[in-house]
Amino acid sequence: MTANLSTTSAFFALIKRDLMLSYRHRTELLNPLLFFVIVVTLFPLGTTPEKALLQTMAPGVIWVAALLAAMLSLDTMFKADYDDGTLEQMLLSPHSNAVLVLAKIISHWLVTGVPIILLAPLLGLFMFLPAQGITTLMLTLLLGTPILSLIGAIGMGLTLGLNRGGMLLSLLVLPLYIPVLIFSANAVDASLAGLAIKGQIYFLAALLVLSITLAPVATATALKISAE
Amino acid sequence: MTDAAAGLQVKSISCTRGYRDLFSDLEFELNPGQVLRVEGKNGSGKTSLLRIMSGLAQPLVGEVSWQGRKIHHAESSYFQDLLFIGHKAGIKFDLTPVENLCMAKQLHGSKSENGIEEALYQVGLYGFEDIPCARLSAGQKRRVALAQLFLTRAKCWVLDEPYTSLDVAAVAMLEELFTQHINNGGMLVITSHQPVTLQAGEQYRLVLPNTQLEQVI
Numbered sequence: 001m002t003a004n005l006s007t008t009s010a011f012f013a014l015i016k017r018d019l020m021l022s023y024r025h026r027t028e029l030l031n032p033l034l035f036f037v038i039v040v041t042l043f044p045l046g047t048t049p050e051k052a053l054l055q056t057m058a059p060g061v062i063w064v065a066a067l068l069a070a071m072l073s074l075d076t077m078f079k080a081d082y083d084d085g086t087l088e089q090m091l092l093s094p095h096s097n098a099v100l101v102l103a104k105i106i107s108h109w110l111v112t113g114v115p116i117i118l119l120a121p122l123l124g125l126f127m128f129l130p131a132q133g134i135t136t137l138m139l140t141l142l143l144g145t146p147i148l149s150l151i152g153a154i155g156m157g158l159t160l161g162l163n164r165g166g167m168l169l170s171l172l173v174l175p176l177y178i179p180v181l182i183f184s185a186n187a188v189d190a191s192l193a194g195l196a197i198k199g200q201i202y203f204l205a206a207l208l209v210l211s212i213t214l215a216p217v218a219t220a221t222a223l224k225i226s227a228e
Numbered sequence: 229m230t231d232a233a234a235g236l237q238v239k240s241i242s243c244t245r246g247y248r249d250l251f252s253d254l255e256f257e258l259n260p261g262q263v264l265r266v267e268g269k270n271g272s273g274k275t276s277l278l279r280i281m282s283g284l285a286q287p288l289v290g291e292v293s294w295q296g297r298k299i300h301h302a303e304s305s306y307f308q309d310l311l312f313i314g315h316k317a318g319i320k321f322d323l324t325p326v327e328n329l330c331m332a333k334q335l336h337g338s339k340s341e342n343g344i345e346e347a348l349y350q351v352g353l354y355g356f357e358d359i360p361c362a363r364l365s366a367g368q369k370r371r372v373a374l375a376q377l378f379l380t381r382a383k384c385w386v387l388d389e390p391y392t393s394l395d396v397a398a399v400a401m402l403e404e405l406f407t408q409h410i411n412n413g414g415m416l417v418i419t420s421h422q423p424v425t426l427q428a429g430e431q432y433r434l435v436l437p438n439t440q441l442e443q444v445i
Contacts, residue, residue, distance in 0.1 A: 013334040020327070083316075084318065085314060086319070086320060088284060093337075228285045
């Protein structure tokens with residue numbers, strides 16, 4: 001009983017610490033976010049300002065940019081902890097490592113995923129997305145970005161000990177991101193055409209549940225191997 | 229296993245780095261009130277041994293047990309009883325000493341009556357509580373990590389080069405703390421290139437790559 005209670009408080013303490021650290025390094029967080037905004041705003045300049053064309057491209061463009069921005073931000077998840085030894089201390093903690101890893105993933109998502117969701121309506125407007133398209137876009141991002149953080153954490157855990165893990169990370173993680181991209185962009189497309197989007201949303205929700213349950217365990221194991 | 233197994237048992241462990249054997253068939257037992265000093269040249273495997281003993285690394289063969297259970301066994305209480313401080317201090321430079329120790333305490337789930345302020349006072353960081361660790365000196369950063377020793381109830385301390393960048397006064401303070409810990413039935417595994425002079429407990433010395441423990445005193 002008391003052990004469970006203290007695991008919960010360690011979980012929240014870790015989220016709080018990571019948020020505090022992110023706040024003290026806020027400029028680092030801006031980088032992936034700027035990338036997201038710049039890619040989407042450059043698109044109309046590079047292709048055409050035509051409304052109908054931009055509208056059809058919007059779901060894909062915004063989602064691809066969000067996905068790449070999420071991948072850019074993965075680097076900050078465990079790297080610093082690995083370098084300064086706090087990761088070792090976390091792995092040696094008597095609390096469940098998977099729970100602590102989940103806390104780290106959640107705080108990572110709060111500072112990288114949530115800003116993307118909040119910026120999406122603005123970028124949707126740039127691309128002439130109508131209101132129902134923007135709502136669906138935000139819904140898919142709300143379900144999708146945590147999946148990106150969770151899957152990315154596994155890849156990050158596996159490539160942590162390597163000197164140049166960046167390349168390998170994209171190779172590992174990108175194929176797993178593709179279903180999220182397909183279903184999300186398709187859901188936004190369908191909502192633009194006035195079709196039902198339940199199927200895609202359920203699928204994304206199922207993926208989210210699956211990755212929440214499995215990714216922390218896999219990441220904890222990967223981290224243990226990397227820390228050795 | 230016997231019920232009497234109260235400490236750490238290392239059973240025929242071997243370790244390699246690349247194609248080189250660091251040590252093989254290392255076997256010993258460490259019981260409450262005992263100190264083990266691991267010595268050896270640079271690259272002889274001191275840190276590797278300590279990482280295996282702390283459960284961070286896996287030995288090539290053999291196993292490490294705590295109170296008769298393998299340390300990674302689900303019911304083992306090893307990680308509640310262990311405090312490991314390695315080469316990397318394990319503190320965040322962007323956090324203050326108080327914030328760092330708060331987190332360390334939470335992670336270890338320790339319920340010590342000694343407060344964090346008190347621990348910082350003990351390691352001579354009184355007045356530095358609210359300064360980010362990045363602005364402290366190397367020795368002071370080390371002291372932040374070592375302040376955990378005042379906060380923990382862990383029975384087994386595994387310390388890799390704790391004296392690095394510490395001044396004479398801090399080393400004396402640590403040795404006093406170690407003596408107290410040993411006298412209270414604690415265990416200590418330590419590597420150091422500086423002499424360690426403790427006036428307590430049974431002290432053993434392991435000079436890698438030899439695998440025989442020698443009793444000191």
